[in-house]
Amino acid sequence: MATPHKKLVEILQRSYCPCPEFEGACKGTAKWKPDCGQIPRGFVGALRSLEEVRIVIIMDRPSNPFPHERYTNVDQLEQTTRFAFQCYQDGTDREFHTNLTYFLNLVFPEYQNDLNSQLRKTWVTNSYLCSTPKHQGKRVPPDAWKACVDRYLARQLEFLGGKPVIAFGSLVGERARRAGVNVHLLKEAHAFTQRYPEQLRKARDTWEEAARWARAMS
Secondary structure, X not given: OOOOOHHHHHHHHHHHOOXXXXXXXXXXXXXXXXXXXXXXXXXXXXXXXXXXXXXXXXXXXXXXXXXXXXXXXXXXXXXXXXXXXXXXXXXXXXXXXXXXXXXXHXXXXXXXXXXXXXXXXXXXXXXXXXXXXXXXXXXXXXXXXXXXXXXXXXXXXXXXXXXXXXXXXXXXXXXHHHOOOOHHHEEEEOOOOOOOHHHHHHHHHHHHHHHHHHHHHO
16 A cells, blocks of 8 residues: 555645646646656655654655656556655665665664555655756756645645654755744755765764654654
């Protein structure tokens, strides 16, 4: 089972119409091309009750689609969550998924490498739901990410109020605050994808600190 809790599904399902922002604030930034993997995606977790969720992980946005990533026009949200869960399980993006697994093992030492149990207690989402056509080195324009935060992230967090939130990556903390996260429930850390060994060492320090904080808060 990889489908999130129904309340989160209800919010995210609205982005698959497709989202009106594809012709609004996100025009020229995000693309709706399911046959090329270009749809809202990258969120996973909250596999049972929302009360069981202990932490919320927010990341910047999904990376470029994998070469084999395709979606049909039926049950797209279910397809994306199943694909994300399988990628996490298989470590498809070696660097990203290895580092996420490392972090989840720190937060949930009682569930070492038990992804299913960890994701029952975790909601993983993006502050911007779509990858951009040229992901590397290109920031999402403010009008676009603000529209996405207001339309989707803030509403997700309404159902997860009071849960500790970890924002991974540059600018994600700002987006979390815009979404209404109480500063006392927010911890910022470096992104899971790092280009150089020295950056990875510094990032790992922030992940370990965030994991200790999350355990104490939850």
